[in-house]
Amino acid sequence: MTMFVLKAFWDNEPAYYMNINDTIPSGMTFVHLTTHIDSATKFNSVEEAEEACSSLDTDAFKIYPVCPICGKDYDGHPAISRKDNKTKICSHCGIGEAFLDFIKNQKNSNDPDFGKAVLDFIEKQKKATNL
Numbered sequence: 001m002t003m004f005v006l007k008a009f010w011d012n013e014p015a016y017y018m019n020i021n022d023t024i025p026s027g028m029t030f031v032h033l034t035t036h037i038d039s040a041t042k043f044n045s046v047e048e049a050e051e052a053c054s055s056l057d058t059d060a061f062k063i064y065p066v067c068p069i070c071g072k073d074y075d076g077h078p079a080i081s082r083k084d085n086k087t088k089i090c091s092h093c094g095i096g097e098a099f100l101d102f103i104k105n106q107k108n109s110n111d112p113d114f115g116k117a118v119l120d121f122i123e124k125q126k127k128a129t130n131l
């Protein structure tokens with residue numbers, strides 16, 4: 001299952017949403033942030049993330065999915081895990097899985113030009129993912 005985080009950027013540094021402290025007497029809302037995704041609040045659905053997002057006084061935060069393999073948030077189109085053909089993962093982990101499959105297949109095929117096969121694979125992935 002995909003989890004989601006709220007992330008904003010200040011001076012190009014990521015700031016993840018943790019929680020809100022609205023018990024300050026002045027009536028101001030204080031938002032706890034963290035620079036590490038490990039301590040960020042993870043939401044079980046986009047709807048939950050949107051709800052938290054809408055309670056913030058700023059539109060600086062955006063919702064990002066978290067890759068269940070590497071634990072990092074990612075932008076853009078997800079890859080689908082080859083393990084179960086449904087789990088959404090980040091494109092880097094998608095390439096990682098594809099590469100492991102590729103190496104397994106190469107081992108079985110006894111291709112003598114392994115180096116060239118690797119380069120061909122990388123070129124193909126670059127085209128497929130626009131990295």
Ligand SMILES: [Zn+2]
Pocket residue numbers: 067068069070071072089090091092093094
């Ligand atoms: Zn990943």
